[in-house]
Amino acid sequence: xxxxxxxxxxxxxxxxxxxxxxxxxxxxxxxxxxxxxxxxxxxxxxxxxxxxxxxxxxxxxxxxxxxxxxxxxxxxxxxxxxxxxxxxxxxxxxxxxxxxxxxxxxxxxxxxxxxxxxxxxxxxxxxxxxxxxxxxxxxxxxxxxxxxxxxxxxxxxxxxxxxxxxxxxxxxxxxxxxxxxxxxxxxxxxxxxxxxxxxxxxxxxxxxxxxxxxxxxxxxxxxxxxxxxxxxxxxxxxxxxxxxxxxxxxxxxxxxxxxxxxxxxxxxxxxxxxxxxxxxxxxxxxxxxxxxxxxxxxxxxxxxxxxxxxxxxxxxxxxxxxxxxxxxxxxxxxxxx
Numbered sequence: 001x002x003x004x005x006x007x008x009x010x011x012x013x014x015x016x017x018x019x020x021x022x023x024x025x026x027x028x029x030x031x032x033x034x035x036x037x038x039x040x041x042x043x044x045x046x047x048x049x050x051x052x053x054x055x056x057x058x059x060x061x062x063x064x065x066x067x068x069x070x071x072x073x074x075x076x077x078x079x080x081x082x083x084x085x086x087x088x089x090x091x092x093x094x095x096x097x098x099x100x101x102x103x104x105x106x107x108x109x110x111x112x113x114x115x116x117x118x119x120x121x122x123x124x125x126x127x128x129x130x131x132x133x134x135x136x137x138x139x140x141x142x143x144x145x146x147x148x149x150x151x152x153x154x155x156x157x158x159x160x161x162x163x164x165x166x167x168x169x170x171x172x173x174x175x176x177x178x179x180x181x182x183x184x185x186x187x188x189x190x191x192x193x194x195x196x197x198x199x200x201x202x203x204x205x206x207x208x209x210x211x212x213x214x215x216x217x218x219x220x221x222x223x224x225x226x227x228x229x230x231x232x233x234x235x236x237x238x239x240x241x242x243x244x245x246x247x248x249x250x251x252x253x254x255x256x257x258x259x260x261x262x263x264x265x266x267x268x269x270x271x272x273x274x275x276x277x278x279x280x281x282x283x284x285x286x287x288x289x290x291x292x293x294x295x296x297x298x299x300x301x302x303x304x305x306x307x308x309x310x311x312x313x314x315x316x317x318x319x320x321x322x323x324x325x326x327x328x329x330x331x332x333x334x335x336x337x
Contacts, residue, residue: 014103021107022093029119030085034077037121037335047077058211060156062124084123089115091130092299099137102303105316110299112323116331117292125289128157129296132164136300140172140261159212160289163276170268172261180267181250184243184274188234197282220283234281238330239274241322242295245305246270252308266301269294 034040049055050066057063065083073079092110100106118126135150147168154161191197198220205216233239249267253259273294280287306315 011103015097018093018097018103018107021111022089025111025115025119026085026089029089029115029123030082031078032081032120034081037116039121039123040081043080043123044077047080051075057124059124059158061127062157081123084127085119088119088123088126088130091127092133095130095133095136096299100300100303101307102316105303105306105319106299108320108323109302112327113298113331114292114296116327116334118296121334122158124158125160125293128154128161129293131157132161132293133296133299135164136265136297139167139170140265142172142261144168159215160293162212163290163293167269167272170265172264175259175264175267177250177254180271181247183271184246184278187275187278191234191278191281197279201280201283216283216286234278238326239277239291241326242270243274245302245319246274249301249305249308252305256308262300262304266297266304269297269301273297 032040034044046055046057046062047066047069050057050063051070055063055066065080068083069076069079096103096106096110114126114129118129131150131154135147135154138144138147138150148165151161151164151168154164194200202217202220205213205220207213208216246267249263249270253263253267273291276294277287277291280290302319303316306312306319309315
């Protein structure tokens with residue numbers, strides 16, 4: 001009885017911390033000074049361009065928020081940022097509260113890895129990633145219709161979320177550890193052997209519907225002709241760290257020969273994330289955006305990894321330290337710190 005009461009108390013305390021921190025994150029994202037991050041000045045220009053009918057952003061949710069802004073907020077730029085922050089932060093908060101096995105660890109992973117990147121900088125991707133996070137339980141349970149509805153919602157937030165649609169084919173019932181483990185390494189070997197993957201990628205992207213095809217090919221041309229994006233380091237500390245956690249997760253499951261549907265989907269997402277990253281490595285913006293989008297699953301998968309080891313707090317502490325280090329070395333730079 002005492003143990004039950006203690007568990008309930010800890011759960012309520014974790015939910016309180018989650019709600020309090022989420023409220024703080026919402027206020028920071030919604031009311032931050034415009035210009036503190038890399039993208040907010042661009043969004044401000046696009047919101048003002050919407051009033052003139054010249055905005056280049058065509059995703060329905062962005063247009064809807066701008067339209068609401070025109071009608072109810074007298075063309076205030078701030079209201080659009082507040083709407084994005086409101087939905088992105090609290091949808092992720094809901095997903096963590098409902099589906100995470102360790103609320104505080106999920107909160108740390110979200111705040112340390114994705115809050116600045118998505119909800120303060122790439123705000124359209126931030127809202128798309130919230131729908132992706134909400135869709136993971138549907139993927140795990142095999143509810144393909146609900147999964148597709150949420151991924152469609154993600155796509156109308158940002159077109160890059162279309163890369164998530166093929167995930168509907170994943171099964172949470174079957175797994176081949178050998179294929180999962182070697183797929184990223186095979187893709188890496190192919191990329192290293194071929195060298196210039198751009199002609200192959202251009203051929204593949206021609207089969208995409210518009211405007212995705214033109215957009216994707218323009219990124220490749222931008223790299224080839226103008227060097228518009230920083231080169232991707234396929235052996236970066238972050239990529240190697242992700243592969244380490246993937247291997248650790250795989251090892252724990254093989255060792256205990258005990259896994260559930262959650263484990264199967266999370267492992268497959270790890271493998272796909274790394275494979276796609278290596279495939280797109282010659283096009284930095286595609287490689288990084290796809291990697292960061294798939295990596296949102298870390299919010300739920302990292303607690304699952306920690307639970308496979310005893311005592312769990314040791315791996316929780318290690319993951320927490322790694323997340324804090326990542327935030328310091330990578331994300332804080334996005335806001336000039």
